[in-house]
Amino acid sequence: MENVDVAIVGAGIAGLACGVALSDAGFRVLVLEAADTPGGRARSWTDATTGDRVDIGPHILLSEYRNMLAWLERLGTASQVRWQRERFLTLVDPPHAPVAVRVGRLPPPLHMLPSMLAIPQLSLRDTLSNARLMWRIARLTPQALQALDGTTAEALLRADGVSPRYVDWFWRTAAMTVMNVPLNACSAAALLQLFRYLMGVGSYRVGFARVGLGDLYVPQAVRAIEAAGGRVRTSTQAASLRIDGDRATGLRLHDGTEIRARACVAAVPPAELADLLPPGCEASHPPFARLRDFAPSPYVSTYLWFDRVLGPARFWSNVWAPDRLNYDFYDLAHIRDDLVDRRSVIAANIIYSDRLPPLDDAAIIEATRRELCLHVPEAAHARLVHAAVHRIPMAIPAPFPGSEAMRPVAVTPIDGLVLAGDWLQTGLPVSMESAARAAALAAEAVCTSLGRPRTIVKPLPRVEGLFALAGRGRMP
Numbered sequence: 001m002e003n004v005d006v007a008i009v010g011a012g013i014a015g016l017a018c019g020v021a022l023s024d025a026g027f028r029v030l031v032l033e034a035a036d037t038p039g040g041r042a043r044s045w046t047d048a049t050t051g052d053r054v055d056i057g058p059h060i061l062l063s064e065y066r067n068m069l070a071w072l073e074r075l076g077t078a079s080q081v082r083w084q085r086e087r088f089l090t091l092v093d094p095p096h097a098p099v100a101v102r103v104g105r106l107p108p109p110l111h112m113l114p115s116m117l118a119i120p121q122l123s124l125r126d127t128l129s130n131a132r133l134m135w136r137i138a139r140l141t142p143q144a145l146q147a148l149d150g151t152t153a154e155a156l157l158r159a160d161g162v163s164p165r166y167v168d169w170f171w172r173t174a175a176m177t178v179m180n181v182p183l184n185a186c187s188a189a190a191l192l193q194l195f196r197y198l199m200g201v202g203s204y205r206v207g208f209a210r211v212g213l214g215d216l217y218v219p220q221a222v223r224a225i226e227a228a229g230g231r232v233r234t235s236t237q238a239a240s241l242r243i244d245g246d247r248a249t250g251l252r253l254h255d256g257t258e259i260r261a262r263a264c265v266a267a268v269p270p271a272e273l274a275d276l277l278p279p280g281c282e283a284s285h286p287p288f289a290r291l292r293d294f295a296p297s298p299y300v301s302t303y304l305w306f307d308r309v310l311g312p313a314r315f316w317s318n319v320w321a322p323d324r325l326n327y328d329f330y331d332l333a334h335i336r337d338d339l340v341d342r343r344s345v346i347a348a349n350i351i352y353s354d355r356l357p358p359l360d361d362a363a364i365i366e367a368t369r370r371e372l373c374l375h376v377p378e379a380a381h382a383r384l385v386h387a388a389v390h391r392i393p394m395a396i397p398a399p400f401p402g403s404e405a406m407r408p409v410a411v412t413p414i415d416g417l418v419l420a421g422d423w424l425q426t427g428l429p430v431s432m433e434s435a436a437r438a439a440a441l442a443a444e445a446v447c448t449s450l451g452r453p454r455t456i457v458k459p460l461p462r463v464e465g466l467f468a469l470a471g472r473g474r475m476p
Helices: 013-024 066-075 113-117 124-128 131-138 142-147 153-159 164-179 188-200 218-227 270-276 361-372 432-449 465-470
Strands: 002-009 029-032 044-046 053-055 081-084 089-092 099-101 206-209 231-233 238-244 247-253 258-266 296-306 315-318 326-331 345-351 384-397 417-419
Touching (some): 002 247, 013 218, 013 432, 066 432, 113 124, 153 164, 164 188
Antiparallel strands (some): 296 384
16 A cells, blocks of 8 residues: 555646646656557657657647746746747648748738738638638637537538638648547537637747657656656556545556545546446446546657758648648758758658548658658658657547537546546647646646645636627626
């Protein structure tokens, strides 16, 4: 039997951020991770062939990731984020010239309008066909958002009169690159909730980790937890929660070890939480009834090492096409400090990879190089030194219609059991920021239940400009 103040299952962003917050509050924390490396779905490791640090898949950060950035400030690594100041995103759609989407000085939601009006593939009429949709987003209420959860984003766009050309060129691209599912499989509520912030806040910038993504937070978080008397144990799998009466009192591990805790935090994906619950718990407690209904959005992330720097491009996305494999591309030679001016390491994401027929690694590498050449033709002539394919069964829970209503809050009906994870109700789409915000919500709940209340959660971004005027008194 081992006794701790708080036992946390899962050492991804949510578990480690919650562990640091609770350690800072004076609690002795034990974090358990089934894998041999902390970091969860944002972990990093050293590539065995090249010695370079790689991530399970490339990610961006946004300047409005308030909880994530506050956590990095706490860990002392916020300066390790490289911010892209000159443009928000580059969209690639050959044979047309790439489109640089910039955040301008007009008030939201007009701050990106000059860039959108400069897209040759879209007419002024196509762009203005979004007016009714923008009005709907600006005037959203929580009730209206909930009512849209059962509708697909594609059906809503067509009902609001968005032109087919704009739907195909912009919204299908946005659904894949931002929502991680095809437009016809995306909850309208999830899409509108995200774009309420993207179009309602005018200060967004894109950032990238200058080191391995996991290196931004994993070693620092482990040190912070251990400095407060806690521990992070890897290769340690929890078998079940201990529930006495209707209170969580600890965990039982697969090796038979019993962990007794004053509070437990489950910072794992929904299906893994379902496996931890005692028999009958899913049926008797409504928040747990649909844990197994969450569906994964799988990724395939491909890394390509070349013998030279291919060009100046840092980050871009291919525009949607029926046969498109990869969407977002990153050249780590212009992002990572240890790769600057050495050689290009291209990272690319095949998003929602279940939409494709089965492909072996060689076919994925060949297709990724071919799609890379759409924007970086030098890649056809450079020598490919090394390649790696990472298959990620669940990048995020897919935002299918109905999924928003399934997202539970942090506090559960079982006294002493709190949830953390990107898939909870955080007011945000599933993302690193959602994971960090859920961790703060969980830590606040535990602090309150154990008699040490404190404020940890950072507020959601406030919409600005015309969105603020149109939506005054509506969405919080």
